[in-house]
Amino acid sequence: QVQLQESGPGLVKPSETLSLTCTVSGGPTSRYYWTWIRQSPGKGLEWIGYIYNRVNTYYNPSLKSRLTISVDTSKNQFSLRLTSVTAADTAVYSCARGQVSGAYFDSWGQGILVTVSS
Amino acid sequence: QSALTQPASVSGSPGQSITISCTGTSSDVGVYNYVSWYQKHPGRAPKLIIYEVSNRPSGASNRFSGSKSGNTASLTISGLQAEDEADYFCNSYTDTSTRWVFGGGTKVTVL
Numbered sequence: 742q743v744q745l746q747e748s749g750p751g752l753v754k755p756s757e758t759l760s761l762t763c764t765v766s767g768g769p770t771s772r773y774y775w776t777w778i779r780q781s782p783g784k785g786l787e788w789i790g791y792i793y794n795r796v797n798t799y800y801n802p803s804l805k806s807r808l809t810i811s812v813d814t815s816k817n818q819f820s821l822r823l824t825s826v827t828a829a830d831t832a833v834y835s836c837a838r839g840q841v842s843g844a845y846f847d848s849w850g851q852g853i854l855v856t857v858s859s
Numbered sequence: 860q861s862a863l864t865q866p867a868s869v870s871g872s873p874g875q876s877i878t879i880s881c882t883g884t885s886s887d888v889g890v891y892n893y894v895s896w897y898q899k900h901p902g903r904a905p906k907l908i909i910y911e912v913s914n915r916p917s918g919a920s921n922r923f924s925g926s927k928s929g930n931t932a933s934l935t936i937s938g939l940q941a942e943d944e945a946d947y948f949c950n951s952y953t954d955t956s957t958r959w960v961f962g963g964g965t966k967v968t969v970l
Contacts, residue, residue, distance in 0.1 A: 745904070778961075785861030786948065786961035802956045835905075844952040844959070845895035845910040851903065 743768035745836050745850035753830075753857050759823040763836030763850060766817065771795065774839030775812060775819040776846065779832040787832075791839060792819055826857045862960035863888065863949055870968040876937040879965045881949035882930055887960055889930035893952035896925055896934045899964075900945045908947075909934060936967070944969045 749761035763775070777789040790800035792810045800808050804823065812819040823830060833854050837846040864882040871877040881888065881896075888894055896909035907916050909925035912932060922943075924935045932951070936943055949962040 785963045786950075788957060788959040788961070799958060801958075837905075840910075843895075843911050843914075844891075844893040845907060845950065846897075846905075847907050847910075847916065849897075849904040849906075 743838060743848045745838065745848055747834060747836050747850045747853040749834075749853060749855070751854060751856060753826055753855060754859050755827055755857055756825055759821070759826050759830060759855055759857070761821045761834055761836075761853065761855070762818050763820070764816070764818050765838070768838075768848075769817075771814070772841065774841060775810070776837045776839045777810060777821045777834060778837055778846075779834045780852075781829070781832040789821065789834075793841070828857050831855065831857045861963035862953070862957075863951060863962035865947075865949060865962040865965045867963070868966045868968065870970055871936075871939045872970045873939055873941065875939050876935060877939060877967065879934045879936075879947055879949075879967070881932040881934070881951075881962045883932070883951055883953075883960065884930055886955055887951040887953035888927065888932050890954065891952045892927070894925070894927060894932040895950045896923070896932075897948050897950065898943075898945050899948070905948070939969055941969050943967060 774791040776791040807824045809822040833852040835852040836850045838848040897905040899905040908919045913925040948964040
């Protein structure tokens with residue numbers, strides 16, 4: 742059974758870069774949409790973006806100019822990097838494995854709260 | 860504000876059946892059979908319970924069933940049990956540039 746676990750700092754200063762890593766255990770990091778999703782306080786879930794086949798990425802247009810998702814297959818990890826953060830980026834960030842064939846997410850991490858504050 | 864609309868809460872007594880709706884648009888739920896449902900208990904990762912409108916993954920209880928009519932998808936939990944008390948949210952693929960949209964979640968309470 743594949744398991745996903747997010748890691749990274751829980752506090753980031755405004756204008757700085759938010760970096761998170763998702764470690765995948767129990768399964769390969771190929772052939773899936775490796776996805777980041779977030780939920781801001783009091784708001785709904787928001788799809789951030791995914792990486793597929795190690796190099797193909799697709800980002801939410803609202804975040805695209807600040808966002809990079811990458812994968813390190815040697816470590817079975819994929820990462821999120823969001824630059825120039827503001828308070829609006831405060832959220833619980835979750836990683837998930839997306840099935841290419843059916844467009845659903847069959848495994849999720851527990852999520853990590855990231856607060857943007859000075 | 861979520862792209863897909865769900866009721867904030869639904870409750871039922873043990874053994875009863877409850878249904879949670881998930882209303883989208885002709886850009887997502889109405890046009891794709893890529894609606895999925897997730898169960899989330901506090902402090903735990905979301906668990907996939909329905910995919911592609913009505914399919915159950917292995918490990919999901921057969922008390923969960925899904926359907927769709929027009930722009931609205933539904934999740935039915937039959938034979939409600941105490942362990943079903945959790946948050947449930949829906950998800951759909953969309954033909955807009957955001958690719959996936961989510962519901963705001965429904966808190967299920969077992970009375």
